[in-house]
Amino acid sequence: MSTNETASAIKGGEFLIRETPANSIFIPEEWNEEQQMIAQTCTDFLAQNVVPNLARIDEQEEGLMPHLMEEAGQLGLLSISIPEEYGGFGKDFKTSMLVTEKLGAGNSFSVAFSAHTGIGTLPILYYGNEEQKAKYIPKLASGEWKGAYCLTEPGAGSDANSGKSRAKLSADGKHYLITGQKMWITNAGFADVFTVFAKIDDDENLSAFIVEKGFEGLSLNTEEHKMGIKGSSTRQVFFNDCKVPVENLLSERQNGFKIAVNILNIGRIKLGGATIGASKEIINLAVKYANEREQFGRPISKYGAIRYKIAQQVIRTYASESAIYRASQNMEEATEHLIATGMDPIKAKLKGTEQFAIEAAIIKVDASETLDYVVDEGVQIYGGMGYSAEAPMDRAYRDSRINRIFEGTNEINRMLTVDMMLKRAMKGELDLMGPAQQVAGELMSIPDFGASEEETLFSKEKKYIANFKKAVLMVAGAAVQKLMMQLAKEQEVLMNLADMLIELYVAESLQLRVEKLVGMRGEEACALQLDMMRVFINDAAEKIMHSGKEALNSFAEGDERRMMMMGLRRFTKTEDVNTTAARRNIAAKVIEENKYCF
Numbered sequence: 001m002s003t004n005e006t007a008s009a010i011k012g013g014e015f016l017i018r019e020t021p022a023n024s025i026f027i028p029e030e031w032n033e034e035q036q037m038i039a040q041t042c043t044d045f046l047a048q049n050v051v052p053n054l055a056r057i058d059e060q061e062e063g064l065m066p067h068l069m070e071e072a073g074q075l076g077l078l079s080i081s082i083p084e085e086y087g088g089f090g091k092d093f094k095t096s097m098l099v100t101e102k103l104g105a106g107n108s109f110s111v112a113f114s115a116h117t118g119i120g121t122l123p124i125l126y127y128g129n130e131e132q133k134a135k136y137i138p139k140l141a142s143g144e145w146k147g148a149y150c151l152t153e154p155g156a157g158s159d160a161n162s163g164k165s166r167a168k169l170s171a172d173g174k175h176y177l178i179t180g181q182k183m184w185i186t187n188a189g190f191a192d193v194f195t196v197f198a199k200i201d202d203d204e205n206l207s208a209f210i211v212e213k214g215f216e217g218l219s220l221n222t223e224e225h226k227m228g229i230k231g232s233s234t235r236q237v238f239f240n241d242c243k244v245p246v247e248n249l250l251s252e253r254q255n256g257f258k259i260a261v262n263i264l265n266i267g268r269i270k271l272g273g274a275t276i277g278a279s280k281e282i283i284n285l286a287v288k289y290a291n292e293r294e295q296f297g298r299p300i301s302k303y304g305a306i307r308y309k310i311a312q313q314v315i316r317t318y319a320s321e322s323a324i325y326r327a328s329q330n331m332e333e334a335t336e337h338l339i340a341t342g343m344d345p346i347k348a349k350l351k352g353t354e355q356f357a358i359e360a361a362i363i364k365v366d367a368s369e370t371l372d373y374v375v376d377e378g379v380q381i382y383g384g385m386g387y388s389a390e391a392p393m394d395r396a397y398r399d400s401r402i403n404r405i406f407e408g409t410n411e412i413n414r415m416l417t418v419d420m421m422l423k424r425a426m427k428g429e430l431d432l433m434g435p436a437q438q439v440a441g442e443l444m445s446i447p448d449f450g451a452s453e454e455e456t457l458f459s460k461e462k463k464y465i466a467n468f469k470k471a472v473l474m475v476a477g478a479a480v481q482k483l484m485m486q487l488a489k490e491q492e493v494l495m496n497l498a499d500m501l502i503e504l505y506v507a508e509s510l511q512l513r514v515e516k517l518v519g520m521r522g523e524e525a526c527a528l529q530l531d532m533m534r535v536f537i538n539d540a541a542e543k544i545m546h547s548g549k550e551a552l553n554s555f556a557e558g559d560e561r562r563m564m565m566m567g568l569r570r571f572t573k574t575e576d577v578n579t580t581a582a583r584r585n586i587a588a589k590v591i592e593e594n595k596y597c598f
Contacts, residue, residue: 100117166179499547
């Protein structure tokens with residue numbers, strides 16, 4: 001990346017106020033041969049080791065999940081992004097996202113894998129000193145040791161820093177004695193290493209500790225009985241004066257909350273990747289069933305109602321995937337820039353990811369809700385069999401539901417999206433005020449109905465997206481001006497604003513992906529992707545209009561409200577699209593291929 005490119009590189013949250021060139025984003029159609037081989041290894045691993053054993057995994061057969069983790073470790077799947085000096089492959093962030101996506105189709109195994117490689121390993125890799133990394137990371141990378149992450153407590157979920165677990169120094173000064181209770185701890189039943197968060201004495205903020213399962217004073221409750229992801233080990237972990245050597249304090253005292261927040265940023269986008277992998281597999285199963293199941297003398301895939309469902313599953317999955325890899329590329333480039341300026345590579349990864357925390361929160365919400373939609377329609381396509389435990393949709397439906405709670409609930413992530421955007425504006429990191437004032441001025445002007453510039457293939461869609469940005473800026477600007485300090489308490493308004501931002505970001509990501517793809521393959525070869533883009537943007541316009549209207553109605557009045565409503569209608573206006581024909585085209589291709597083929 002040149003100096004000029006670096007200076008102009010987009011910052012986190014800046015998508016709202018800047019235009020992104022299509023050639024600057026990464027799209028999954030660009031995977032190289034090595035990355036495709038890694039992806040195939042993941043797919044083969046699931047087919048050979050996980051799918052035939054799903055029932056045994058759900059029954060939590062003793063030793064099976066840790067054995068599968070060890071097998072994944074032998075293939076290098078646990079260490080894709082671990083630096084080579086610690087026994088890993090040192091691959092880039094996008095490649096690690098690809099592995100997460102492909103293994104996301106593995107139901108409960110996917111949860112164990114994600115917890116181990118993410119929150120189970122990364123706190124030590126990113127915040128550990130050299131001695132800690134040398135001791136723990138190679139064994140976590142190989143799968144010899146499994147990792148878990150102990151943050152949540154019975155009274156501290158979303159408000160993690162309010163946890164009651166305490167640590168005190170022993171009389172001889174050689175150990176911290178941790179006392180407390182953690183719950184919903186993934187991998188707890190077979191974990192060898194726990195990252196544990198507790199407050200030292202009367203500290204205001206959490207500290208983090210590396211705790212081994214053999215340390216005196218650590219004990220586990222029995223396995224939780226859960227709605228879904230039944231094969232994932234989930235237990236309460238108890239600490240009764242648990243003796244932790246002082247050298248196992250992770251990072252600095254009171255730095256635990258920062259560790260938790262930064263690791264969650266990575267966890268959110270990784271969860272998005274996993275849910276997209278699951279969505280694609282559900283589509284595969286649904287399409288195959290629709291082609292095999294006959295009613296009234298022909299396969300149900302011939303019927304328009306079923307084709308609508310299949311097309312919508314595909315469109316939403318493809319759109320979510322577009323956003324995920326756009327943000328992954330942004331994080332990677334931010335990291336590379338920081339390394340180039342002399343920052344330690346591990347610190348650079350943390351800062352690069354933190355820079356795009358807004359996008360990570362957006363992706364977590366969007367992709368998890370896409371999977372829930374895909375699975376719900378998968379059950380419907382299966383009909384009565386969809387409700388049977390003998391068919392795959394039963395497990396998929398139950399397993400998908402946790403993703404809207406994992407890594408911060410979707411409600412928390414929606415509010416975080418807006419909160420982070422506004423805080424960056426307050427700090428001067430994002431200039432939202434200038435663009436918002438421009439939009440406010442535009443409301444007072446007469447719309448331009450004159451001759452437009454010469455139309456290109458994407459000119460309409462680019463104009464729509466530019467207007468979506470104006471809609472968000474108008475409503476957000478009015479909300480800040482009207483509600484001021486009260487806005488933080490107006491959660492319904494925050495949720496409306498977040499929904500507008502999510503639709504905008506995903507719509508723009510999809511448009512950029514299709515534009516880049518057309519540049520690579522030509523318009524004719526991308527006809528179906530163009531159909532997907534047009535349907536999604538058409539739907540996004542209606543959703544942005546609905547969310548904006550709800551927000552404005554809750555705080556604006558009189559002439560001001562009428563003027564902004566007129567502006568909202570102007571900014572969400574799109575030309576009519578034959579979405580029925582477009583969806584039929586998309587469904588026909590998937591049905592013909594008998595699988596998700598994009």
